[in-house]
Amino acid sequence: MPMVQRKQVIPGDVIATGNHRYGSYIEKRGDEYVALRIGLAEVGPDGVKLNPLTGPYLPRAEDQVIGKVVDINGFGWVVDINSCFDGFLPASFVFGREFSPATHDLSSKFKVGDVIGARIESFDRSRDPQLSIRGEGYGKFPEGEIIKMSPTKVPRLIGRRGAMVNFISERTGCDVKVGQNGVVVIVGPPEGMAKATAVVKMIDQGTHGADLMGKVEEYLGGSSVAGA
Amino acid sequence: MPEPKKLIGEDGRRLDGRRWDELRPISLEVGVLKNADGSAYINWGKNKIMAAVYGPKEVHPKHQVLPDRALLRTRYHMAPFSVDERKNPAPSRREIEISKVIREALVPAVLVEDYPRTAIEVWVEVLQSDGGSRVAGITAASLALADAGINMRDLVVGCSCGIIDSTVVADLDDTEDKEGSGDMPVAIMPNLNQVTLLQVDGIYTRENFQKAFELAIAKGREVYSMQRDALAKRFFSGEPQPMEESA
Numbered sequence: 001m002p003m004v005q006r007k008q009v010i011p012g013d014v015i016a017t018g019n020h021r022y023g024s025y026i027e028k029r030g031d032e033y034v035a036l037r038i039g040l041a042e043v044g045p046d047g048v049k050l051n052p053l054t055g056p057y058l059p060r061a062e063d064q065v066i067g068k069v070v071d072i073n074g075f076g077w078v079v080d081i082n083s084c085f086d087g088f089l090p091a092s093f094v095f096g097r098e099f100s101p102a103t104h105d106l107s108s109k110f111k112v113g114d115v116i117g118a119r120i121e122s123f124d125r126s127r128d129p130q131l132s133i134r135g136e137g138y139g140k141f142p143e144g145e146i147i148k149m150s151p152t153k154v155p156r157l158i159g160r161r162g163a164m165v166n167f168i169s170e171r172t173g174c175d176v177k178v179g180q181n182g183v184v185v186i187v188g189p190p191e192g193m194a195k196a197t198a199v200v201k202m203i204d205q206g207t208h209g210a211d212l213m214g215k216v217e218e219y220l221g222g223s224s225v226a227g228a
Numbered sequence: 229m230p231e232p233k234k235l236i237g238e239d240g241r242r243l244d245g246r247r248w249d250e251l252r253p254i255s256l257e258v259g260v261l262k263n264a265d266g267s268a269y270i271n272w273g274k275n276k277i278m279a280a281v282y283g284p285k286e287v288h289p290k291h292q293v294l295p296d297r298a299l300l301r302t303r304y305h306m307a308p309f310s311v312d313e314r315k316n317p318a319p320s321r322r323e324i325e326i327s328k329v330i331r332e333a334l335v336p337a338v339l340v341e342d343y344p345r346t347a348i349e350v351w352v353e354v355l356q357s358d359g360g361s362r363v364a365g366i367t368a369a370s371l372a373l374a375d376a377g378i379n380m381r382d383l384v385v386g387c388s389c390g391i392i393d394s395t396v397v398a399d400l401d402d403t404e405d406k407e408g409s410g411d412m413p414v415a416i417m418p419n420l421n422q423v424t425l426l427q428v429d430g431i432y433t434r435e436n437f438q439k440a441f442e443l444a445i446a447k448g449r450e451v452y453s454m455q456r457d458a459l460a461k462r463f464f465s466g467e468p469q470p471m472e473e474s475a
Contacts, residue, residue, distance in 0.1 A: 011374050011379075012383055012417070012420070013419070034419075036339060036379040037374075037377060037380075038374055038459060038463050054377035055377020084284040084285050152377070
């Protein structure tokens with residue numbers, strides 16, 4: 001098994017030297033790889049990686065996000081996606097090619113205040129992120145509890161290939177929808193929702209070590225067979 | 229001219245009992261404000277300063293938007309109760325100038341190009357003031373930026389030096405600042421080995437300038453290790469994590 005070295009870093013710390021591939025939040029200076037964020041750095045066969053422990057959500061193409069419609073104009077919906085940039089969902093992505101502002105009523109589809117799941121179609125430095133609801137599981141969420149969490153903790157909530165979020169759904173009987181922008185929507189029976197909400201908050205607040213699954217299991221009680 | 233006050237005693241100690249190169253007691257805490265995206269609190273001598281960071285967020289008014297980078301807004305402000313005589317809360321000439329130099333001390337460390345068309349706000353509020361509040365403010369503000377998760381090349385840390393009784397000393401307090409004959413606040417990025425703030429007032433010989441400058445940098449590095457500890461306490465529960473093995 002190849003060794004992965006882990007290291008706690010703060011901005012300015014050298015994570016590794018030499019020649020590696022490197023990911024986000026890392027800057028290369030000469031042959032040094034320097035951290036730009038507070039986080040846990042990994043040096044392994046895949047290169048140098050940094051998992052930040054804090055930070056805002058910055059949109060990236062292909063991210064799945066949950067947002068709230070804040071405005072409607074003639075051409076689409078403006079969606080608050082918990083970021084410094086507002087998402088824009090063009091009406092033509094929803095009504096199709098034949099969309100015309102004269103014949104289609106945008107508020108018949110989504111009203112201001114509606115919570116929707118969407119995918120980030122495109123985003124670059126010069127334009128605000130463009131959203132799309134094409135695909136399974138996107139569109140309006142008619143009910144549920146909305147929780148905001150730190151976007152840097154979202155990967156912990158999702159778990160390896162969705163293991164954590166599936167486990168929570170299974171144990172609480174709730175549907176847990178997670179946006180990569182740190183917005184979570186939980187739908188289900190009241191007692192399950194209370195439990196699921198508490199677990200999401202626990203994952204958000206703590207700095208957890210390796211056995212987060214164990215902690216969640218203990219919290220939700222019952223035998224450990226069902227999950228995995 | 230009145231006889232200048234004696235600031236260093238016969239035993240070589242200063243009015244508060246420190247040696248020439250000794251810092252005042254410093255304590256730092258990160259993540260103290262719930263509603264800010266990042267925050268830090270610093271106790272440096274009698275200075276009590278709160279720094280808060282908000283953003284990146286949308287820029288208002290819109291005409292200030294920078295298309296290729298973030299706008300870093302900085303406000304240094306002294307609370308009316310931070311000094312002996314009530315201070316008018318309106319920003320004074322001095323506060324406006326210090327806001328500017330703090331901004332210029334922090335900007336080189338922040339990757340503003342990573343956040344185009346946004347604003348990052350840094351608020352430095354002096355709750356109780358003593359000498360060297362701008363360097364203490366910079367030290368706290370850079371921790372607050374790191375806490376907010378803004379991409380940074382390095383932390384920024386400040387320390388001031390100066391001349392009292394014709395001697396170069398570290399970290400002037402309020403009396404030494406007012407009665408002494410020179411003050412030199414310096415801010416550095418310790419890993420990059422770069423100076424982001426250097427102000428001088430008073431008259432220095434070349435030797436004294438060199439000595440004060442080098443002392444400020446050396447003492448700044450001492451404060452830097454306290455900054456590291458403060459971040460470790462907030463994010464890594466104070467203790468370094470052991471190396472792990474995984475697939």
